[in-house]
Amino acid sequence: MPEVLRAERLTVRFGGVTAVDHVDLKLADRDILGLIGPNGAGKTTLFNALTGFVRPDEGTVFMFGREVTHLAPFQRARDGMGRTFQTDRPFEELTVLENVLIPTFLKHPSRRSAEHIARGVLDEVGLSDRADQPAMDLNLARRRRLELARALAIEPRILFLDEIMAGLNPPALREMIAFVRKLREKGLAILMVEHIMEAIIELCDHVIVLANGEKIAEGAPQQVVADSRVVEAYLGTD
Amino acid sequence: MNTNLFGLALLLVIGLAYPFVLPGYLTVGITMLLFIGWATSWDILGGWAGQVSLGHSFFVGLGAYFVALGQSRYGLAPWWSIMLAILAAAALAYVWGRITFGLRGPYFALSTIAFAEIFRLIAINEKWLTGGATGVFIASLPEPFGIDLFSRWTQYYLALAFALITVGIVALISTRRFGYQLRAVREDENSAMASGIDPTAVKLKAFMLSGALTAVGGGIYGIFLSFLEPHVLFYLLLSVQIALTAIIGGRGTVWGPAAGAVLLILSGEVFRTTFAQANLLIYGMLILAIVLFLPRGILGEVSRRLVRRRYARSAKS
Amino acid sequence: MADLIPFLQNIANGLLIGGVYALIGVGLTLIFGVMRTINFAHGEFVVLGMYAAIVFNQALGWDPYFSLVVALPVGFLAGVLIQRVILATIVDAPEESSLLATLGLSLIIANSLLLIFGGEPKSVLVPYASSTISLGGGVNLSIVLLLAGIATVVAIGGLHLLLNRTEIGRAIRGTAENRLGAELVGINTKRIHAVVFGIGMMLAVAAGVALIPLLFASPTTTGTVFTLKAFVVTVLGGLGNIGAAIGGGLLLGVVEVLGASYLTSEYRDAYGLVAFILVLLFRPEGLFGRSVQRV
Numbered sequence: 001m002p003e004v005l006r007a008e009r010l011t012v013r014f015g016g017v018t019a020v021d022h023v024d025l026k027l028a029d030r031d032i033l034g035l036i037g038p039n040g041a042g043k044t045t046l047f048n049a050l051t052g053f054v055r056p057d058e059g060t061v062f063m064f065g066r067e068v069t070h071l072a073p074f075q076r077a078r079d080g081m082g083r084t085f086q087t088d089r090p091f092e093e094l095t096v097l098e099n100v101l102i103p104t105f106l107k108h109p110s111r112r113s114a115e116h117i118a119r120g121v122l123d124e125v126g127l128s129d130r131a132d133q134p135a136m137d138l139n140l141a142r143r144r145r146l147e148l149a150r151a152l153a154i155e156p157r158i159l160f161l162d163e164i165m166a167g168l169n170p171p172a173l174r175e176m177i178a179f180v181r182k183l184r185e186k187g188l189a190i191l192m193v194e195h196i197m198e199a200i201i202e203l204c205d206h207v208i209v210l211a212n213g214e215k216i217a218e219g220a221p222q223q224v225v226a227d228s229r230v231v232e233a234y235l236g237t238d
Numbered sequence: 239m240n241t242n243l244f245g246l247a248l249l250l251v252i253g254l255a256y257p258f259v260l261p262g263y264l265t266v267g268i269t270m271l272l273f274i275g276w277a278t279s280w281d282i283l284g285g286w287a288g289q290v291s292l293g294h295s296f297f298v299g300l301g302a303y304f305v306a307l308g309q310s311r312y313g314l315a316p317w318w319s320i321m322l323a324i325l326a327a328a329a330l331a332y333v334w335g336r337i338t339f340g341l342r343g344p345y346f347a348l349s350t351i352a353f354a355e356i357f358r359l360i361a362i363n364e365k366w367l368t369g370g371a372t373g374v375f376i377a378s379l380p381e382p383f384g385i386d387l388f389s390r391w392t393q394y395y396l397a398l399a400f401a402l403i404t405v406g407i408v409a410l411i412s413t414r415r416f417g418y419q420l421r422a423v424r425e426d427e428n429s430a431m432a433s434g435i436d437p438t439a440v441k442l443k444a445f446m447l448s449g450a451l452t453a454v455g456g457g458i459y460g461i462f463l464s465f466l467e468p469h470v471l472f473y474l475l476l477s478v479q480i481a482l483t484a485i486i487g488g489r490g491t492v493w494g495p496a497a498g499a500v501l502l503i504l505s506g507e508v509f510r511t512t513f514a515q516a517n518l519l520i521y522g523m524l525i526l527a528i529v530l531f532l533p534r535g536i537l538g539e540v541s542r543r544l545v546r547r548r549y550a551r552s553a554k555s
Numbered sequence: 556m557a558d559l560i561p562f563l564q565n566i567a568n569g570l571l572i573g574g575v576y577a578l579i580g581v582g583l584t585l586i587f588g589v590m591r592t593i594n595f596a597h598g599e600f601v602v603l604g605m606y607a608a609i610v611f612n613q614a615l616g617w618d619p620y621f622s623l624v625v626a627l628p629v630g631f632l633a634g635v636l637i638q639r640v641i642l643a644t645i646v647d648a649p650e651e652s653s654l655l656a657t658l659g660l661s662l663i664i665a666n667s668l669l670l671i672f673g674g675e676p677k678s679v680l681v682p683y684a685s686s687t688i689s690l691g692g693g694v695n696l697s698i699v700l701l702l703a704g705i706a707t708v709v710a711i712g713g714l715h716l717l718l719n720r721t722e723i724g725r726a727i728r729g730t731a732e733n734r735l736g737a738e739l740v741g742i743n744t745k746r747i748h749a750v751v752f753g754i755g756m757m758l759a760v761a762a763g764v765a766l767i768p769l770l771f772a773s774p775t776t777t778g779t780v781f782t783l784k785a786f787v788v789t790v791l792g793g794l795g796n797i798g799a800a801i802g803g804g805l806l807l808g809v810v811e812v813l814g815a816s817y818l819t820s821e822y823r824d825a826y827g828l829v830a831f832i833l834v835l836l837f838r839p840e841g842l843f844g845r846s847v848q849r850v
Contacts, residue, residue, distance in 0.1 A: 051432075053428065053431075072431070072436070073428075073431040073432060074430075074431040074432075074433075074434050074435055074436045074437075075436075077431065077432055077433060077434035078434045082432075083432050085428070085429065085432070089426050089428065089429040090429070091421065091422055091425040091426060091429065092425065093421075093425060093542075094421065094425070095545065095549070098418065101418055102418045102419070102421075102422045102430075102433050102435070103432075103433035103434060105415040105418060105419070106433065106434035106435075109415050111413055111414050111415070114415070132545075132548060132549045133549045134545055134546065134549065137546075150429075150432075150433065151432070153433075154433060154434055290651060290654075337836065338832075338835075338836070340836070341835060341836070342650075343649065343650055343651045343654075344593050344650045344651055344653075344654045345835055347651070347654060348593075348786060348790070348831075348835065349832055349835050349836075351783070352783075352828045352831050352832050352835075353832065355783065355825075355828055356825050356828050356829065356832075359825045359828075360825075474779060475775075475779075478658065478662075482655075482658075482659075485655065517666075518662050518665075518666050518775075519662065519663060519666035519667065519670070521659070521662050522658075522659045522660065522661070522662030522663035522664075522666065523659070523663060524659075525655055525656070525658065525659035525662070526641065526656055526659035526660065526663070528655075529645060529648075529652050529655050529656045529659065530641065530644055530645065530656070533648070533652065
């Protein structure tokens with residue numbers, strides 16, 4: 001299966017701290033890769049380096065075979081990279097529909113066709129009834145769906161999900177898991193940073209574990225979760 | 239879009255009728271229309287893109303001087319001069335924006351003040367460029383189709399056209415991709431980037447459009463004044479007035495700046511007849527009131543409430 | 556060697572005038588450092604000091620420095636009041652709001668002065684206006700400038716003592732470092748903000764009093780001139796950095812005087828502005844300051 005994302009020896013330093021330490025990573029088409037690790041492990045930094053919001057100090061990132069290491073995020077978005085933000089960042093003052101319109105405009109410059117397609121995306125995520133509501137008035141579960149809708153609206157080929165399951169109550173969680181699974185069936189490759197193990201185990205084909213900026217384990221979810229090094233990293237050693 | 243079309247039609251009708259109803263107040267009308275146009279143009283950068291500029295009088299002066307110098311030195315008719323002014327304004331806005339867009343909000347505003355001040359000093363001192371502090375006089379103007387450009391009536395209709403065009407452009411932008419890109423960049427640059435928008439490119443486009451339109455108004459203003467002095471045109475206070483007009487009226491809305499212009503020019507006139515000077519006091523008091531109580535400006539707050547009410551109504555049905 | 560004397564003269568004058576600029580800049584930078592507020596009305600505060608001196612001089616025949624007795628405490632109280640009533644409400648709003656609010660304030664002050672006093676430029680004529688003191692070697696110092704210099708030293712010295720040797724000074728420095736941290740330690744940051752704004756206004760008023768014998772005050776233009784100068788001074792040195800504001804003020808004074816003497820005088824102000832823009836772009840933390848966040 002073709003590789004859609006590859007990172008080699010990716011390293012990010014902040015001042016004296018090495019937040020991401022020579023991490024290698026591969027994502028194949030229609031794969032779901034999970035990125036887990038204890039708090040402060042460097043997951044978000046790695047995530048941001050992969051998506052272009054943070055400059056790596058060393059290493060390279062390839063997307064669809066092209067090197068994108070220093071490419072601006074908006075350029076990557078145009079090439080097919082969609083991402084969500086951990087602290088959901090909709091355009092608060094705009095309505096739900098307008099929020100989805102904006103990324104839709106990327107591939108559909110005309111207002112009429114963009115609106116038509118945006119409404120379709122809203123249907124998919126189940127937000128059609130809220131189309132005219134200001135984004136700032138949505139509850140958490142809906143904000144999360146809006147976040148996802150905006151990432152999908154640019155018609156990505158890779159989807160980067162940043163803790164998209166966080167804070168969802170059990171029914172909403174189940175819905176989200178089912179939804180992500182459906183996305184893969186549609187032909188998306190997905191990289192997800194997660195803390196919710198249920199989602200990781202159900203969705204991911206492969207998992208990478210990060211601790212102190214280093215990759216300490218890699219493999220199928222069941223394997224990795226049972227790996228003693230991983231358990232240690234989460235519980236801490238005495 | 240329908241509301242906007244209605245508003246434009248209304249503005250057109252009232253605008254056309256005004257000189258017949260109040261022929262003695264043409265100058266006030268011209269000032270009001272110019273400010274509608276300037277504030278609306280400013281707002282493309284300051285409200286929609288969210289970059290507050292306090293140096294826009296530069297573009298006013300640019301337009302005015304192009305027309306005046308074009309006429310008096312090169313015999314160039316105003317419409318050609320204005321077209322050149324548009325190009326010059328866009329080019330300068332591009333360079334200016336390129337240099338300063340890395341700066342955050344208030345620092346960007348400070349840099350615009352400094353830039354405009356430098357241009358003012360150049361205008362005052364470089365006689366070969368601008369005629370220096372003594373100014374430029376427009377002695378004669380062409381008469382297209384026999385129209386007298388020095389007549390207040392003609393200038394009024396030019397100003398009316400300016401106001402209609404600027405508001406029309408913003409109304410058009412508001413529903414299309416560019417308008418949404420502007421709002422996205424203003425709200426959250428990172429989110430905008432994730433949606434495939436290049437914030438710098440969008441801000442530059444906004445700056446160029448804003449500057450070019452302001453310069454058009456400046457050209458009309460130049461015809462209106464017929465005698466130009468640098469300190470009147472490249473004037474910090476004019477920049478401040480334009481910015482405050484848009485902010486008080488409501489940034490990021492189609493009609494906010496226009497409403498601000500009507501309110502401020504009218505109350506300025508009333509104030510002037512009672513106090514004879516210091517009508518800028520009103521600007522000061524209003525902006526303070528806006529910042530404290532109505533941060534989105536008058537129409538900004540109104541539009542926010544309307545959006546909520548529209549949703550509430552559709553949710554019930 | 557003959558050129559050295561006028562040069563020294565210029566340096567001396569530049570430093571003395573620069574001292575007053577430093578006073579203005581320090582007030583502005585103090586306000587920014589503690590409250591993150593960009594005070595656009597600072598120049599108008601200076602003008603208020605000028606008009607206070609003018610009023611007391613015309614009505615009671617007071618020397619400008621004497622009017623400080625009234626102007627300073629009133630200035631402090633006015634500053635506290637303004638901060639409490641207006642700025643405290645927007646302390647958590649985006650920085651742009653404080654710029655707009657203080658811009659509004661500057662318009663209100665300037666135009667109120669215009670209404671009250673009319674537009675003709677005014678000044679204060681002191682009996683010692685043309686007197687000088689000789690420093691030897693042909694260098695003469697104007698008494699007016701000298702007094703301004705002394706006032707600056709006293710004011711800044713006083714501020715230094717306040718910030719470093721008093722309880723409240725420590726509270727101020729704490730709030731500037733880290734507002735949240737200061738509150739956790741029990742400092743009433745709201746009161747500190749009001750006090751600091753009052754101090755800033757006091758310094759501006761003092762500068763106005765020191766300057767009025769040297770120039771004519773015009774209600775609507777003088778304020779802008781000094782606000783701009785204050786910004787140039789503080790940005791060059793780094794917003795929030797008091798020592799650098801002093802350095803920046805002195806530098807500006809010297810550059811202006813030297814620039815006027817040896818280069819085309821019309822562009823005197825432009826040099827400062829260009830430097831200002833360059834610093835904003837490349838070293839927003841100023842030539843000496845700590846980091847300011849950029850986009």
